[in-house]
Amino acid sequence: MVAFRCLTTSLALLGTLATALPQFTDTVTTTNVTTANVTESVDIAAQFVDDLVSLATQVADEQAAPSVKRSSGCSRATSLVVDVGYAKYQGYTNSTNGLNYWKGIRYAAAPTGSLRWQPPRLPSPMPNGPVTQATSFGAGCPQAIPSVPSAPFIPGNEDCLFLNVYAPSSAENLPVLVWIHGGGYGYGDAAQDMTKIINANNNGFVVVTIQYRLGAFGFLASQQVRKKGAVNAGILDQAFALAWVKQFICQFGGDPTSVTIGGESAGGGSVLYHDIAVGGTLGSLLFSQSIANSPYLPFQYKYNDATPTSKYIAFAQAAGCPTTGDVFACLVGKDTDTLQQANYNVTQQSTYGYWAFYPVTDNVYITDRATKQLSAKKVNGRSLLVGYNANEGPLFVPPSITTQSDLISWLQLEFPNLSTAQINSILAANPNNADTNLANPLFETDGLSTGYANAVNVSQVADGQQQRANNIYAEATFACPAYWMASSYTGGPSSSWLYQYSVPFAFHTTDLAAYFGPATPNHSNDFTLAFRRIWGNFITTGNPTISNALANGASAANPSAPNTASTWPAYNDASPKLLNLNETGGTPFQATMQWGSVVTQFSQPGLKNALAVVDAASWEGGRGARCAVYKSLAPSIPA
Ligand SMILES: *[C@@H]1O[C@H](CO)[C@@H](O)[C@H](O)[C@H]1NC(C)=O
Ligand SMILES: *[C@@H]1O[C@H](CO)[C@@H](O)[C@H](O)[C@H]1NC(C)=O
Ligand SMILES: *[C@@H]1O[C@H](CO)[C@@H](O)[C@H](O)[C@H]1NC(C)=O
Ligand SMILES: *[C@@H]1O[C@H](CO)[C@@H](O)[C@H](O)[C@H]1NC(C)=O
Numbered sequence: 001m002v003a004f005r006c007l008t009t010s011l012a013l014l015g016t017l018a019t020a021l022p023q024f025t026d027t028v029t030t031t032n033v034t035t036a037n038v039t040e041s042v043d044i045a046a047q048f049v050d051d052l053v054s055l056a057t058q059v060a061d062e063q064a065a066p067s068v069k070r071s072s073g074c075s076r077a078t079s080l081v082v083d084v085g086y087a088k089y090q091g092y093t094n095s096t097n098g099l100n101y102w103k104g105i106r107y108a109a110a111p112t113g114s115l116r117w118q119p120p121r122l123p124s125p126m127p128n129g130p131v132t133q134a135t136s137f138g139a140g141c142p143q144a145i146p147s148v149p150s151a152p153f154i155p156g157n158e159d160c161l162f163l164n165v166y167a168p169s170s171a172e173n174l175p176v177l178v179w180i181h182g183g184g185y186g187y188g189d190a191a192q193d194m195t196k197i198i199n200a201n202n203n204g205f206v207v208v209t210i211q212y213r214l215g216a217f218g219f220l221a222s223q224q225v226r227k228k229g230a231v232n233a234g235i236l237d238q239a240f241a242l243a244w245v246k247q248f249i250c251q252f253g254g255d256p257t258s259v260t261i262g263g264e265s266a267g268g269g270s271v272l273y274h275d276i277a278v279g280g281t282l283g284s285l286l287f288s289q290s291i292a293n294s295p296y297l298p299f300q301y302k303y304n305d306a307t308p309t310s311k312y313i314a315f316a317q318a319a320g321c322p323t324t325g326d327v328f329a330c331l332v333g334k335d336t337d338t339l340q341q342a343n344y345n346v347t348q349q350s351t352y353g354y355w356a357f358y359p360v361t362d363n364v365y366i367t368d369r370a371t372k373q374l375s376a377k378k379v380n381g382r383s384l385l386v387g388y389n390a391n392e393g394p395l396f397v398p399p400s401i402t403t404q405s406d407l408i409s410w411l412q413l414e415f416p417n418l419s420t421a422q423i424n425s426i427l428a429a430n431p432n433n434a435d436t437n438l439a440n441p442l443f444e445t446d447g448l449s450t451g452y453a454n455a456v457n458v459s460q461v462a463d464g465q466q467q468r469a470n471n472i473y474a475e476a477t478f479a480c481p482a483y484w485m486a487s488s489y490t491g492g493p494s495s496s497w498l499y500q501y502s503v504p505f506a507f508h509t510t511d512l513a514a515y516f517g518p519a520t521p522n523h524s525n526d527f528t529l530a531f532r533r534i535w536g537n538f539i540t541t542g543n544p545t546i547s548n549a550l551a552n553g554a555s556a557a558n559p560s561a562p563n564t565a566s567t568w569p570a571y572n573d574a575s576p577k578l579l580n581l582n583e584t585g586g587t588p589f590q591a592t593m594q595w596g597s598v599v600t601q602f603s604q605p606g607l608k609n610a611l612a613v614v615d616a617a618s619w620e621g622g623r624g625a626r627c628a629v630y631k632s633l634a635p636s637i638p639a
């Protein structure tokens with residue numbers, strides 16, 4: 001009965017919208033999506049954003065109405081069959097871990113054929129269709145890994161707008177985490193297993209993992225794409241999925257008014273963009289909290305700037321389309337294999353470590369440069385948990401920088417829009433005159449030491465100019481965006497908490513295993529539990545601090561000893577702090593990294609938690625001051 005009333009509400013809502021919002025109603029009225037007429041006089045992106053805001057507002061109003069609240073608008077289905085209006089999905093239970101799973105739920109129509117590079121829209125309804133068994137993940141989107149030698153071509157399926165739901169079996173009105181995967185906006189999928197982080201938090205929240213269009217399919221941009229379709233289609237997919245969550249998560253036992261969005265790398269960058277979306281005017285309409293790990297902000301062009309336009313032309317050429325006239329129509333008409341190959345080819349022609357297609361300023365959803373808007377503290381939601389890793393650089397910087405002249409050549413490639421004077425200001429902020437000499441002792445910095453032993457000069461994998469490059473990349477692209485995001489949620493009613501993940505060797509992506517698993521030898525159970533509870537506490541209470549016992553870990557000599565993680569203060573500009581998440585002790589072992597370096601890591605027995613609140617400004621010999629330099633350069637990067 002409850003499920004039925006919930007369904008009635010959803011359908012009634014869609015019915016209401018049918019009159020007001022043509023974009024969302026094709027599927028419930030008679031319009032045939034595949035033949036939708038996209039006129040060039042309409043601002044397609046603006047229409048989409050208006051509709052999205054109206055839909056989310058109506059859903060929120062509907063769910064908040066006293067007559068429906070809890071009784072129908074926000075109640076969980078009484079069986080594992082969930083009806084989302086256009087389809088029914090049957091989940092399954094795992095009684096060992098107490099979770100219900102629904103995998104491969106379609107949240108938008110296949111963005112294929114005439115819907116390529118259009119905003120997402122609801123799927124065609126199948127009112128009397130069969131119940132779909134939601135037991136396996138949906139197909140992954142077409143993939144492209146960054147430009148590195150011998151990158152493989154990895155095909156995917158353009159019909160990939162699926163999401164997965166993990167809900168405690170007894171869930172009723174629980175907080176929700178929506179996870180946005182990383183992969184440089186070019187690869188990855190939503191298959192990340194969320195079981196462990198939910199179990200570690202007493203099954204206290206629901207998780208939704210989402211897919212979105214990637215590479216050229218999600219981030220093709222130019223004047224023509226903006227006019228005939230949507231730039232940032234992949235970001236709009238994510239926003240559409242958030243509206244889906246608002247509308248339907250009640251049936252899975254989730255509370256649509258308590259949504260945290262989270263993501264790592266490009267997923268963290270995506271979180272950044274939702275945080276600043278529509279000029280930061282959305283409040284808590286789509287979500288109320290966010291978690292960003294290693295937020296990826298390499299640059300952000302305007303949709304019609306020369307750089308994204310040149311990628312558009314290169315993509316057209318690779319796909320065998322003309323480069324003038326109605327390029328867009330030609331691309332829309334191509335077969336998927338040609339487009340996927342072109343996406344791969346253009347990506348591989350990029351600078352080392354880069355993809356070809358990135359979010360752009362579109363003047364509608366993303367209205368300004370990220371750095372500028374974060375500085376102005378115009379952000380959505382009310383709180384943020386943000387972090388980055390100790391060694392973000394080496395996965396992205398070519399391992400061939402020995403002299404200062406190598407470094408300068410690389411900087412010119414990396415920051416093509418910076419003048420010589422601006423490049424010199426980066427060098428001055430990272431003083432290190434030594435050439436790379438791997439015969440020197442290499443070691444992990446501790447963040448606190450002054451003099452030579454900071455991230456500008458040395459890590460376990462590099463010294464000299466190579467380390468200087470690694471640190472410049474790490475800070476400009478990941479660490480400083482994390483600092484700026486933290487700062488943007490201060491000075492008003494909002495709050496943020498900043499952390500660094502430092503377990504050796506903390507290169508980009510290694511944090512994922514700590515909070516999601518699977519278990520690795522270098523993460524003790526004490527450490528993963530502490531990290532998972534930091535997340536869980538934030539998701540469920542809005543505050544990430546944990547008890548002394550959790551911070552120290554059960555294996556500590558005195559688990560109840562005071563630990564500053566239990567009093568981790570919210571970030572503030574006057575006295576910025578971060579939580580350093582590390583381990584000490586353990587048994588050393590050697591591991592070879594994917595770029596060839598050999599590092600020392602530590603496994604059991606003997607691992608102990610090492611969590612401590614530290615000063616974020618003086619960290620690593622003055623990260624605060626270096627971030628101020630990148631912020632001053634941001635208008636020219638542009639970022
Ligand atoms: C949409 O319209 C076209 C042309 O009228 C038709 O061939 C197609 O079957 C329709 N599709 C659906 C899902 O109704
Ligand atoms: C789309 O709409 C425009 C403007 O109303 C019209 O000129 C055009 O013929 C239509 N195209 C199709 C394919 O229906
Ligand atoms: C059920 O959950 C347990 C614990 O997470 C896991 O080990 C097991 O493989 C799961 N069973 C199935 C059938 O997925
Ligand atoms: C991609 O590059 C390969 C190798 O250069 C080439 O053979 C192929 O034709 C290109 N395909 C497209 C679609 O650009």
Ligand SMILES: *[C@@H]1O[C@H](CO)[C@@H](O)[C@H](O)[C@H]1NC(C)=O
Pocket residue numbers: 301305306416417636637638
């Ligand atoms: C970046 O530099 C290129 C080449 O000098 C120039 O065409 C472009 O306008 C610049 N873009 C921005 C956003 O500064």
Ligand SMILES: *[C@@H]1O[C@H](CO)[C@@H](O)[C@H](O)[C@H]1NC(C)=O
Pocket residue numbers: 430431432433434451452453454456457621
């Ligand atoms: C290492 O870093 C410090 C502080 O950033 C700097 O003053 C020093 O010159 C660097 N050492 C070398 C050998 O370059």
Ligand SMILES: *[C@@H]1O[C@H](CO)[C@@H](O)[C@H](O)[C@H]1NC(C)=O
Pocket residue numbers: 390444445446447502503504580582583584585602
């Ligand atoms: C992290 O811990 C390792 C020991 O496992 C230590 O060498 C390193 O300096 C620490 N790093 C930070 C940033 O705390």
Ligand SMILES: *[C@@H]1O[C@H](CO)[C@@H](O)[C@H](O)[C@H]1NC(C)=O
Pocket residue numbers: 503504505506507510511520521522523591601
């Ligand atoms: C932990 O160990 C695993 C396996 O040895 C490795 O793949 C991973 O990169 C390590 N994590 C860190 C943070 O070094």
